[in-house]
Amino acid sequence: MTTFMIMPFDQLGNEDRGLVLMEDIYHSIYHKLEIVGILSVSRYDIIKNDPLLPLYVDRLAPDRYAIAHNRELDGELIPDPDMEIRVDHSGKTAEPLTFQDESGRKVVYPEPGRVNLAVKNELVEFLDQWLTRLVNDGYRRD
Numbered sequence: 013m014t015t016f017m018i019m020p021f022d023q024l025g026n027e028d029r030g031l032v033l034m035e036d037i038y039h040s041i042y043h044k045l046e047i048v049g050i051l052s053v054s055r056y057d058i059i060k061n062d063p064l065l066p067l068y069v070d071r072l073a074p075d076r077y078a079i080a081h082n083r084e085l086d087g088e089l090i091p092d093p094d095m096e097i098r099v100d101h102s103g104k105t106a107e108p109l110t111f112q113d114e115s116g117r118k119v120v121y122p123e124p125g126r127v128n129l130a131v132k133n134e135l136v137e138f139l140d141q142w143l144t145r146l147v148n149d150g151y152r153r154d
Contacts, residue, residue: 037140038105041097044143045106049153050077051099061151069153075099076109090114095139108135 045051049059050069059067070078080094096110111118111131120132 037136038107041136041140041143042099042104042106044140044147045077045097045099047147048143048151050079051101052153053077057153059151059153061149064149064151067146067151072096075101085114093138093142095135095142097139108132108139111135111138 042051048067053069053071055071057069059069061067065081065083068078068080068082072078076096076098078094078096080091082089082094083092084090090113092113094110094112095108097106098109099106107120109120118131118135119128120135121127
């Protein structure tokens with residue numbers, strides 16, 4: 013049996029990038045969403061992986077999901093983090109739309125027709141790394 017470790021695309025060496033089957037990081041993100049089982053959620057689910065924090069998944073629309081780790085602080089649930097993701101099922105790609113944690117909120121598309129590229133690049137890298145950790149930590153939807 014072959015075992016492998018999922019890594020963020022940007023951490024692969026040049027010689028390994030040729031081995032990656034996904035065309036780019038957006039395909040890599042989609043693939044990791046599939047592995048964890050996020051894309052099979054029809055409305056809402058909690059993916060548990062004790063003793064780690066549960067992963068909360070909301071399907072907001074056919075092409076939009078929200079995923080979050082929530083921790084409790086003084087009786088309140090705090091997203092740490094909470095991200096909204098848009099997927100293109102036919103192209104098998106996914107991109108982050110928003111990010112929120114206790115320090116604030118970041119939005120990739122602050123208004124129609126306008127993209128904040130610095131935020132988009134930051135969130136793409138963060139989402140890819142977060143999903144890599146989820147995959148490697150064994151998060152799977154039953």
